[in-house]
Amino acid sequence: MVGLGETQARAVTPEVSYRELIYGAAVRAYEDAGVSHHDVDAFIASSEDFLEGTSIFDEYVPDQLGAALKPCFTTTADGIFSLINAVMLIKTGAADLVVVEAHSKASEVVDLAGVEKLGLDPNWVRPLDIATDTIAGLEARRYLHDRESDDEPLARVAVKNRNAALLNPLAAYGSRLRIEDARESDPVAPPLREHYVAQPADYASVLVIAERQKALQLAGDRAVEIKGVGFNSGSPNLDSRRLGECDAAAAAAKSAFRLAALNPGDVRFAEVDDTYSHRELMHLEALGLSGDAAAELKSGMFGFGGDLPVNVSGGALGFGRLYEAQGLARVGEVVKQLRGEAGRRQLDGKVALAHAWRGIPTETHAVAIFEGGEAP
């Protein structure tokens, strides 16, 4: 990874179109990598039609990236899937320098909950007329029930991430939230409350990824190595899987650790999906980073001074819910940390993991493991 360009996550961005948002991230990424768009072999974007309000949205990608008349395609998935595609393309030998893009213009979606509902099976689930947050609530209830816990761990996740976001100038929802405030916020789908659910934000991220030798030439020890990647999907049918478990996240992590020749114990900090509070805990356990996430959270293990800081970027709860761009916000934080460019949030440690989940009703996960160069 030789270049990173991001825009600030914000609840609304009325002054720019999605094209201008992406352009802003692209010019920063190319500047950061010291490359021109002419040098790039291939471009990979990430989007879903219904969130864009445009069918075949991959049509509208090339111009703002400088990708016109170049090899360019879209992954209809989180940006980490596009990053994995970039890794694959480079490993085939067909490309040396690849650009990855993802963005969220959630503020322009008139009915986000309505769009999410269209992701439910049209024949079997949609007629029940349930919201995706309701399904997440069932999942959270199952998770807490299995552990004989009340909702305090969910509040702790929200408090940790919202407070962390205060130190991140790109995060949209930093706040000095207290546990009691979180536990008294409005119910969404019990046990989920307002503060346990990430709020949407607009954001764009562009990454520049290079073949190893080229990366070292371009970025020297600012290059961050992608050590391993993995992705996996569980059944999309709610009736075919046990709520509260995510085996697919475990499988994705297993592939990534195998490629990286590393173990979960080597990871010094992590950025994992926390679209809903309980999901951060579920994911940490599935990824092999925690045995009992609620207890370890309470012990302070996942905080700034802990053994395994998690989501110091603020996560989705503090940074904003970014849909297909959410994973790249996690990756962006890892890159800044491993380069020693995270300012007041700076952590130690050279190996980190980023994870993305595609939201209800999916059980689709992507994982990437990174290692930094020598400290600058």
Added chain:
Amino acid sequence: MIIKRKVAVVGAGMTKFMRRAKETPKELAFQATRQALDSCNLQRKDIEAVTMGTAPDAFDGVHMKGEYLLDGSGGTNKPYMRVYVGGGTGVFAPIHGWMQVASGLSDTCLVVCEEKMSVTQPHPQAAFNSIYDNFIERQLGVNLVWIFGLEMHRYMKRYGLKKEDIARVSVKNKNNALDHPCAQFKQKVTLDEVLDSEVLAWPVQRMDISPPSDGAVALVLASEEKAKRITDDPVWIDGVGWNLDSSFWTNRDLYYPKYVEYAARMAYKMAGIDNPRKQIDFAEPYDPFNYKELHHTEGLLLAKKGEAPQMVKDGVRERDGDQPTCPSGGLLGVGNPIAAAGLMKCAEMFWQLRGEAGKRQVKNHPTTAVAQAWGDLMQVGTVVVMRR
């Protein structure tokens, strides 16, 4: 550019293409997947990764359509990804499958393309209005027939072509499809019938266009080592290329698809092809409209600019001609379930190169073939070269 691992196609399957399938999209994907696995005696457990190709979510009204199709395509508990370049998706999906295997991340990959257009009532063309720029074009109420009419007109004007020069492609492809067991359009067609068909948006007439369809196609890809264990007769993916032009389609001269040429050059370079007119035995260029086959054979460098219509007239493109195009029957004859139609072209290469195409078989044991798809706002080209 040194490609590190060879990738083979070892199996293929497809459903019938039809105007209105009773099966759900998942079931269509399942049928093609099952057939492809059966064709090479593999089980779902033998497959390491799955690539999905399907065009607009607007047809089905399902958000994250790739996730919805996951289990029908055999993707449960596997690395599964959907890739997307509009109408070019059907030939891009096997390129992504090639990436999965050529990169070394997987040894076997199932590539599945599914489309169910009939859900859009009363006609899937209405869903296409949502592909236009939301500020400057959508309000005009445009659809694909209108803008392709502009492109067709430009092509005819540039080279002084007549409607019959273009209509011959419909006759060739629709008649070729009579030999395809999965074809939707089963009716012998004459040049006069094409020329006398209903005018939709001049110069486009009904028989110039492929029919909207429901259907699915699947291919099984494998690394060299795996392929040798699966079959004695693998077909190799020797070249892949893709290219996307600007979104601002009104700012380019529509007479020639430069992006298709760039995609073809990328694939030919990888496959070591420097004289495509001589080195390629037959082609499956994308033919959702009859003029598109002509446009694309020029973009694929199989004809000089403006000379593609004469080659059709001279019989070069017939199944027994010097360099046949669309021996399958193409989208015009077999049908056009968007992404599945592109992958059907790749399946046709597989069957033809193995000599398994039955009544459609191209003569003289073809060894090299190219398939291509196109889409977005007259903007993207995707190309796959296969060799026996």
